Amino acid sequence: MLNSSLLRRRTFISLVATTTLSLAACSRTEFNQQEYLPKILDTPPYEQIEYSFAVHPLHNPSRLFEIFNPLMEYLNNHIPQAYFRLEASRDYSTYDKKLASASVDFALPNPYQTIAALDTEQYHVFAKMGDDYNFRGIILVRKDSGIKTINDLRGKTISYPAPTALAATMLPQYFLQQHGLDVLHDVKNVYVGSQESSIMNVLHGDVDAAATWPPPWELLVQQRPELKEQLSVQWQTDSLPNNALIARKDIPIEVIKQVQHLLSKLHMNEQGRRILAGMYLSKFELADNQTYQPVRDFVAHFRAEIRDPEREM
Structure with a gap:
């Protein structure tokens, strides 16, 4: 059954008020003695x-x-x-x-x-x-890690956002597999919940490499320029x-x-x-x-x- 939150409505009620203003010097008795009160329209102008x-x-x-x-x-x-x-x-x-x-x-x-x-x-x-060229995986390492080749990742730990993150997890794992690394046995894979967490894990040395994709990497670098001083994009995958x-x-x-x-x-x-x-x-x-x-x-x-x-x- 579909969620019923779609039917939640916000209704705006339009109030129409009329007032009278005496523009000439004349007696109140010359006007029709009518009280002008706010009137509520029967039908609201639209539903949101x-x-x-x-x-x-x-x-x-x-x-x-x-x-x-x-x-x-x-x-x-x-x-x-x-x-x-x-x-x-x-x-x-x-x-x-x-x-x-x-x-x-x-x-x-x-x-x-x-x-x-x-x-x-x-x-x-x-x-x-x-x-679409930006929808690709990138693998980050610390510049002082000594990791230069894919073979250097054997026995190491790699962080990813989540098992179903396509650009940041699945594309990097496929890339490593295609380049001779058995990603289920040659490395330890940890899923840390978000793109930022994956990046920060390798920065702090909690993992040896981190997978993510370009937009969160570039956005985080804008906030923390020192990231590019300590981390490097060692590999990148094809795009989807x-x-x-x-x-x-x-x-x-x-x-x-x-x-x-x-x-x-x-x-x-x-x-x-x-x-x-x-x-x-x-x-x-x-x-x-x-x-x-x-x-x-x-x-x-x-x-x-x-x-x-x-x-x-």
């Missing part, structure tokens, strides 16, 4: 429906709100009949369960989560993040289609089209470019379910050669 908009754990919840809440405000200012509420999740597992139960209205999942959501037959893709925008199938198509239009044009105005800059993104673009067929192909190879992510959800 709340929609949840769940973004997967690209960052910790406070950072996620800082980056994505301006986007919600932008949508709210341009679609007056709707109210979009940003919903964060404490970790990937929690987020995955929300999509599996179809408990959120709109979502921005990673590509692996996207195909899993499509398989529930409750969601469909209507747009995606651009810059970037994160998707999906809507539950019971959402009115008119609302979806409005969101689709606003997001696909976001890079064409100054306010939109500022919002995108916070995401380390140049634009959103149109997409559909078929856009993610390359992801299905990759996941099939990953399952066959390494592990089944669903068993670790």
Whole structure:
């Protein structure tokens, strides 16, 4: 059964008040003795429906709100009949369960989560993040670690955000496997819950290498420039289609089209470019379910050669 939060309504009641103002010197008795009181209209001007908009754990919840809440405000200012509420999740597992139960209205999942959501037959893709070249994994090491080759990782510990993080976990693990490392036996894999945690684990020396992907790395470097002095991007993987925008199938198509239009044009105005800059993104673009067929192909190879992510959800 679909979540009923979609039906929560915010109704605005318009009050119409009329007053009289004497503009000439005349007696009150010349006017009709009528009291002018506020009148409540029988029908409100419109109904505002709340929609949840769940973004997967690209960052910790406070950072996620800082980056994505301006986007919600932008949508709210341009679609007056709707109210979009940003919903964060404490970790990937929690987020995955929300999509599996179809408990959120709109979502921005990673590509692996996207195909899993499509398989529930409750969601469909209507747009995606651009810059596919950036949807790739990177593996960080400390510059003083002595790790130069993939063979140097044998017996070492590598941190990742989560088993189902496609760019930051699955792509790096596949890359290492293709380059001669048995990632299930030659290294110790630890899943630390977020992109920032993965990066900070290698910075503090708690692990020997850390997997993540470019946007959270670049955003964290902006906050802490010293990271580039101590860490280096030792390897990077091939890319796949970037994160998707999906809507539950019971959402009115008119609302979806409005969101689709606003997001696909976001890079064409100054306010939109500022919002995108916070995401380390140049634009959103149109997409559909078929856009993610390359992801299905990759996941099939990953399952066959390494592990089944669903068993670790």
